[in-house]
Amino acid sequence: MIPLSWYLTFSFMMIGLGAYGMAVKRNLIRVLIGAEIMANGVTVALVALSLYMETFTFTGQALVILVISVAAAHTALAMVLMLMYNSRYGTVDLGRPGIQEEMQSE
Amino acid sequence: MQGNELVDLLEPVEFIAIAAIVLFLAYLALEHRDIVYAVFSFGIMASLVAGFFLLLEAPFIAGMQIAVYTGGISVLIIFGVLLLPRAQDTTLEAFEGPSKRRVGLLVSIFAVVFAAALALLYEWPAPAGWDTGIPQQRVDLAQSLEQLAVWLWGEHGIYVQMIALVMVTALVGAIAVLKMEKAERMNPESKDYGIGSSNDGGDETPVVDGPEEPEDEQEEVAE
Amino acid sequence: MDFIPVLIWALLGVVLVVVMLLASWVLRPHVLQNSEKLSSYECGEEPIGPARIAYPYNYFIYTILFVVVDVMGAFLWLLASSSLRLDIPVVWQTLIFVVIIMLGINFVMRTLPQTTLDGKETLELYQERKEARAHSTGHSGGH
Numbered sequence: 268m269i270p271l272s273w274y275l276t277f278s279f280m281m282i283g284l285g286a287y288g289m290a291v292k293r294n295l296i297r298v299l300i301g302a303e304i305m306a307n308g309v310t311v312a313l314v315a316l317s318l319y320m321e322t323f324t325f326t327g328q329a330l331v332i333l334v335i336s337v338a339a340a341h342t343a344l345a346m347v348l349m350l351m352y353n354s355r356y357g358t359v360d361l362g363r364p365g366i367q368e369e370m371q372s373e
Numbered sequence: 374m375q376g377n378e379l380v381d382l383l384e385p386v387e388f389i390a391i392a393a394i395v396l397f398l399a400y401l402a403l404e405h406r407d408i409v410y411a412v413f414s415f416g417i418m419a420s421l422v423a424g425f426f427l428l429l430e431a432p433f434i435a436g437m438q439i440a441v442y443t444g445g446i447s448v449l450i451i452f453g454v455l456l457l458p459r460a461q462d463t464t465l466e467a468f469e470g471p472s473k474r475r476v477g478l479l480v481s482i483f484a485v486v487f488a489a490a491l492a493l494l495y496e497w498p499a500p501a502g503w504d505t506g507i508p509q510q511r512v513d514l515a516q517s518l519e520q521l522a523v524w525l526w527g528e529h530g531i532y533v534q535m536i537a538l539v540m541v542t543a544l545v546g547a548i549a550v551l552k553m554e555k556a557e558r559m560n561p562e563s564k565d566y567g568i569g570s571s572n573d574g575g576d577e578t579p580v581v582d583g584p585e586e587p588e589d590e591q592e593e594v595a596e
Numbered sequence: 597m598d599f600i601p602v603l604i605w606a607l608l609g610v611v612l613v614v615v616m617l618l619a620s621w622v623l624r625p626h627v628l629q630n631s632e633k634l635s636s637y638e639c640g641e642e643p644i645g646p647a648r649i650a651y652p653y654n655y656f657i658y659t660i661l662f663v664v665v666d667v668m669g670a671f672l673w674l675l676a677s678s679s680l681r682l683d684i685p686v687v688w689q690t691l692i693f694v695v696i697i698m699l700g701i702n703f704v705m706r707t708l709p710q711t712t713l714d715g716k717e718t719l720e721l722y723q724e725r726k727e728a729r730a731h732s733t734g735h736s737g738g739h
Binding site for chain 2: 653654655656657659660661662663664666667668669670671673674675677678679680683685686689690692693696697699700701703704707708710711712713717720721
């Protein structure tokens with residue numbers, strides 16, 4: 268059987284990759300993918316911890332079911348907000364809504 | 374689980390193989406220049422994470438991961454890329470500045486160092502007998518679905534209704550945002566930037582069924 | 597040793613795919629591949645721009661509907677694979693769960709036509725744009 272620290276190492280690497288994507292990327296869709304990668308790391312950690320605790324319960328697995336459902340809902344809303352952002356600012360570039368005007372004035 | 378060496382070796386090899394593929398695909402999903410390929414590699418990554426849930430004796434979570442993440446969320450993102458052609462602009466992949474890039478590298482280095490410290494230094498709880506090669510069976514897999522259903526539907530049924538309300542909220546919120554978007558297209562506010570700023574911004578709006586259709590008849594009426 | 601049939605099936609699958617790809621590569625005619633051959637067919641017209649174009653935003657609602665029904669199906673799958681499905685209180689819970697989601701889908705399907713521009717609104721918008729354009733060209737002195 269695999270030690271718990273392997274799973275936690277993996278999940279923390281996933282969370283680090285997702286945080287890197289969310290911190291660095293300018294494309295809104297990349298930021299969303301980074302958030303989803305973080306959510307995947309968290310679900311792996313939750314399931315591993317629920318299996319390795321002293322007394323096994325299904326709390327971790329049920330929590331992961333709820334996390335996956337809420338992830339579906341928040342991805343849908345985030346994509347719709349991105350469509351709104353695109354139609355209002357004319358770009359999906361994060362944090363620089365006036366970029367088109369700058370490019371035109373140059 | 375006869376305890377012979379080949380079977381003992383199988384689980385760590387599976388874990389390392391899946392972890393390497395998943396981390397590589399996650400890196401590709403963040404760094405591939407073409408965002409369509411990036412989203413596809415995210416979908417494959419999400420279906421490979423289900424392998425971890427199978428290793429962790431949670432078959433229902435693995436099925437739900439494949440059904441919802443690979444089947445739902447990656448399809449949502451692919452559809453979003455289809456609807457947002459601007460997202461395929463590769464100039465967006467350049468870094469905003471050296472300071473932001475340094476922050477990102479610091480975050481990832483911190484993640485790797487902290488993960489190594491977690492793995493090597495801390496004493497994690499382990500079920501009895503995991504290091505002797507004869508692990509205690511913690512979950513009766515034949516009863517796993519039954520017990521999970523009893524936990525979720527029988528004892529904590531309110532969570533299921535909460536999920537139903539969250540889903541309905543997502544639907545109604547999406548409709549409300551799309552109605553706001555339509556109202557804004559009908560009466561654009563004057564702004565310093567965006568489509569309201571310049572008169573030729575209207576040609577840039579990504580609507581193909583918009584003002585294209587009645588253009589010809591209207592020209593005839595006007596002339 | 598119970599896994600030997602699985603291994604045989606996996607090997608068979610890999611061999612089948614490889615052999616089929618190789619056979620089609622051997623058997624198909626290798627004609628000259630130029631830009632005309634590789635361009636996408638658009639009814640004899642010259643294709644302009646890339647094949648990835650924009651679609652109206654309202655199609656996205658159908659994807660969200662699919663995801664909602666997907667999650668609902670996952671929950672009902674968990675219920676259907678247990679013995680709880682014959683429990684009377686759980687049947688009522690299931691009914692409430694399905695009815696809430698169905699009411700949401702009903703509301704969305706009835707509201708969906710309001711999020712698209714209908715013909716009259718498109719005409720209004722076009723006339724406004726045209727007026728504004730005529731106004732701006734009149735100011736700049738025309739051509």
